[in-house]
Amino acid sequence: MSVAPAAAREGAATSAANFLVVDRVTCQFGGVLAVNAVSFGVGQGELFGLIGPNGAGKTTLFNLITGLTTPTRGNLRYRGEDITGLPPTGWQSAGSRGHFRTCASSASCRRSPT
Ligand SMILES: Nc1ncnc2c1ncn2[C@@H]1O[C@H](COP(=O)(O)OP(=O)(O)OP(=O)(O)O)[C@@H](O)[C@H]1O
Numbered sequence: 001m002s003v004a005p006a007a008a009r010e011g012a013a014t015s016a017a018n019f020l021v022v023d024r025v026t027c028q029f030g031g032v033l034a035v036n037a038v039s040f041g042v043g044q045g046e047l048f049g050l051i052g053p054n055g056a057g058k059t060t061l062f063n064l065i066t067g068l069t070t071p072t073r074g075n076l077r078y079r080g081e082d083i084t085g086l087p088p089t090g091w092q093s094a095g096s097r098g099h100f101r102t103c104a105s106s107a108s109c110r111r112s113p114t
């Protein structure tokens with residue numbers, strides 16, 4: 001999976017799209033490049049869809065955002081805080097970061113069939 005940078009997306013409101021920032025996130029499982037330098041920004045309250053064929057890397061990307069998987073390269077920022085590599089557990093002390101990741105995990109279960 002490879003997604004254009006937020007600023008390159010038509011209509012992307014760059015200034016409002018820093019609630020969640022996915023910056024050149026890459027995930028490699030051995031010889032499998034599951035997510036390849038994916039970048040986008042999501043604004044607060046924005047609904048952001050992720051679609052793609054089987055094996056495109058949707059679940060992997062979601063796991064990277066929620067912290068279940070650590071990126072091989074790239075960065076994740078939530079409200080300006082670097083959350084790259086932070087695990088989904090231990091979120092009580094992480095405040096807003098953990099809250100987001102808990103919500104994201106719940107959303108995954110509720111809304112995604114995979
Ligand atoms: N833990 C893992 N170890 C090795 N390869 C993996 C692992 N998880 C995913 N992959 C591989 O990474 C690629 C992306 O898989 P992923 O499950 O993220 O795709 P997906 O878009 O969610 O697919 P689907 O629509 O079938 O749910 C696939 O080639 C998959 O086989």
Ligand SMILES: [Mg+2]
Pocket residue numbers: 058059060114
């Ligand atoms: Mg999936």
